[in-house]
Amino acid sequence: MAAKQKEEGHLGLALPAPNRDITASMPSAFLLPPENVEFLPEDYCARLDLSALYPGRESAPLEADLGSGDGAFLAAMAERFPERNFLGVERLLGRVRRTCRKLAAAGACNARVIRLESHYLVRYLLPAGSVQTFHVMFPDPWPKRRHHPKRLIQTAFLDDAWTALAPGGEIRLTTDDAPYFQHMRRVFEAHPGFAEEPWTPGPDYPRTDFEAMFRSHGLPIHRALLRRKERGE
Numbered sequence: 001m002a003a004k005q006k007e008e009g010h011l012g013l014a015l016p017a018p019n020r021d022i023t024a025s026m027p028s029a030f031l032l033p034p035e036n037v038e039f040l041p042e043d044y045c046a047r048l049d050l051s052a053l054y055p056g057r058e059s060a061p062l063e064a065d066l067g068s069g070d071g072a073f074l075a076a077m078a079e080r081f082p083e084r085n086f087l088g089v090e091r092l093l094g095r096v097r098r099t100c101r102k103l104a105a106a107g108a109c110n111a112r113v114i115r116l117e118s119h120y121l122v123r124y125l126l127p128a129g130s131v132q133t134f135h136v137m138f139p140d141p142w143p144k145r146r147h148h149p150k151r152l153i154q155t156a157f158l159d160d161a162w163t164a165l166a167p168g169g170e171i172r173l174t175t176d177d178a179p180y181f182q183h184m185r186r187v188f189e190a191h192p193g194f195a196e197e198p199w200t201p202g203p204d205y206p207r208t209d210f211e212a213m214f215r216s217h218g219l220p221i222h223r224a225l226l227r228r229k230e231r232g233e
């Protein structure tokens, strides 16, 4: 029962069946070692060395998927854009393991996952100016008022994301939760470091597992693209 609850979305809707992870049934001999995919920093108090994460390709643009779930979006993006690097950030062990299996089976050399709290990574581990795009898709909405401080999108997060982003970098926000989206809008409209731009994802922007689930239930999806403004803009 507990395992089932862990696999449910925040509306209690069933996620796509776990057997969609085609790598789960593969003999382990076919898989690259997952430790080649999961990144375990030697020092959680020092900025990441991108050449350790992506040896030989550390100068490629970096995109981070915050709350990357089972890694389906990460795997699809890594395959579609081999010229970019991808970093998934996920706090749940089971989801990190499934992501590792997916990325290892795909042989992706441009995608890693790290098991950590998203804001910690953005604030303390990502080098300044290192990220081209943050993807924040269906972050937990924390609907109870007393839990609102736990929401990821807050002024302090935007401050730290601004620092981690490269000039011209962006944050892509997606949620099914209208009250959380209103909260996000209040936060980012008051932030001097970002400007909202129109954004309709094209066919090359993969749907996440949660997006597929919410769409199958006919729920609306809210989106925003925030572009980093430079000082003086």
Ligand SMILES: C[S@@+](CC[C@H](N)C(=O)[O-])C[C@H]1O[C@@H](n2cnc3c(N)ncnc32)[C@H](O)[C@@H]1O
Pocket: 009, 010, 066, 067, 068, 069, 070, 089, 090, 091, 092, 095, 116, 117, 118, 119, 137, 138, 139, 140, 152, 208, 209, 210, 211
């Ligand atoms: C609703 S799911 C969305 C997963 C995926 N982005 C998708 O759209 O299919 C939210 C994910 O974010 C993870 N998560 C929530 N808060 C987090 C945090 N502070 N740091 C890292 N991961 C977090 C959850 O464990 C979960 O896998």
